[in-house]
Amino acid sequence: MRIPRIFHPELLALHGGETDLSEDAANHVGRVLRMTAGQALQLFDGSNQVFDAEILQTGKKSVCVRYAAGRVEDCESPLHLHLGQVMSRGEKMEFTIQKSIELGVSVITPLFSERCGVKLDGDRLDKKIAQWQNIAISACEQCGRNRIPEIRPAMTLESWCAESDNGLKLNLHPRATQSINTLSLPISRIRLLIGPEGGLSSGEIAMTAAQGFTDILLGPRVLRTETTALTAITALQVRFGDLG
Numbered sequence: 001m002r003i004p005r006i007f008h009p010e011l012l013a014l015h016g017g018e019t020d021l022s023e024d025a026a027n028h029v030g031r032v033l034r035m036t037a038g039q040a041l042q043l044f045d046g047s048n049q050v051f052d053a054e055i056l057q058t059g060k061k062s063v064c065v066r067y068a069a070g071r072v073e074d075c076e077s078p079l080h081l082h083l084g085q086v087m088s089r090g091e092k093m094e095f096t097i098q099k100s101i102e103l104g105v106s107v108i109t110p111l112f113s114e115r116c117g118v119k120l121d122g123d124r125l126d127k128k129i130a131q132w133q134n135i136a137i138s139a140c141e142q143c144g145r146n147r148i149p150e151i152r153p154a155m156t157l158e159s160w161c162a163e164s165d166n167g168l169k170l171n172l173h174p175r176a177t178q179s180i181n182t183l184s185l186p187i188s189r190i191r192l193l194i195g196p197e198g199g200l201s202s203g204e205i206a207m208t209a210a211q212g213f214t215d216i217l218l219g220p221r222v223l224r225t226e227t228t229a230l231t232a233i234t235a236l237q238v239r240f241g242d243l244g
Contacts, residue, residue: 004033005141006053007148008045016069018056024134026063029055035063043067044146048074075144077104079241080167080189081233084160086111086196087118088225096226097132101139101149103233104241108136110154115198125154157193157204161211165191169213172228173205176215180235183216187240194229 006025021029029035035055043051049070056064083100087093087110097108110129112118120128133151140148161169167189193213200208209215218231237243 003040003042004029004035005042005044005050005144007137007141008043010045011047012043012045012049012051012067012070014049014070016051016067018064018066021063021065023061026058026061029063030058030060041065044140046146046148048072048076048146050146073144073146076147077106077237077241078188079104079237080106081236081241082107082109082165082167082189082191083229083233084109084111084157084191084193085229086113086116086157086194086225087120087154088197089117092224092226093118094132094135096229097135097151098139099230100233101136101145102143103230103243104145104237105149105233107150107152108132109152109160111157111160112154113157113196113204114201115196117196117198120154129153157200158207161193161208161213165189167191169193169208169211170232171195171200171205171208171213171215172218172232173215174199174217174222176217178214178216179218180216180232180239183214183239185240190236190240192229192232192236194225194232197225 009022037055037057039055041053043053050073051067051070053065053067056066083105085096129151136149136151168187169191171193
């Protein structure tokens with residue numbers, strides 16, 4: 001059986017030691033996986049290191065482990081990819097976040113646009129961002145990444161496009177003349193914009209061009225927003241990152 005990987009939200013001692021798992025991790029290990037004393041885990045704390053561990057004892061709401069000295073295991077892509085995703089409804093956004101992180105995205109910013117179908121604000125929005133961050137953690141536990149990508153607070157499309165960034169800025173557009181394969185090498189930083197199901201308005205497209213975004217085309221077929229994000233990320237990782 002594969003040894004479970006568990007995220008620890010506080011930095012672990014490099015030389016090893018003992019610690020209690022977080023409440024969420026303890027619940028997952030003790031109640032979901034039904035693990036007991038003597039069984040092996042692997043911890044990671046976001047520092048790009050992993051720590052082999054063994055369960056010392058379990059309680060109703062607690063799990064104590066002993067962990068060995070950490071070691072660096074770097075599986076981060078050489079391509080720093082910042083995804084600006086106009087929010088989609090329900091499980092589509094969760095799916096996009098989970099799979100984007102498996103594919104190596106570095107940062108995700110949820111966006112509001114004119115045709116965004118999601119209406120969230122205040123506490124509801126804060127809770128949704130926290131939920132998406134937990135999805136990011138779970139994705140890292142599953143795929144082997146030892147750094148947790150940031151899910152940034154949601155912002156407007158205009159504000160995100162106006163942020164300073166020294167990377168290449170890309171916007172997927174069905175009538176673009178360039179493709180990912182025509183982009184010049186080398187590229188190490190990309191800011192990728194993915195619009196909503198209904199696409200960006202003509203005014204928003206003009207605004208992205210004014211902010212230095214390059215329109216690119218994925219292919220002859222019209223893709224759903226979640227398919228577009230994952231297809232573009234995969235193609236960028238194959239050309240500039242560490243896939244393939």
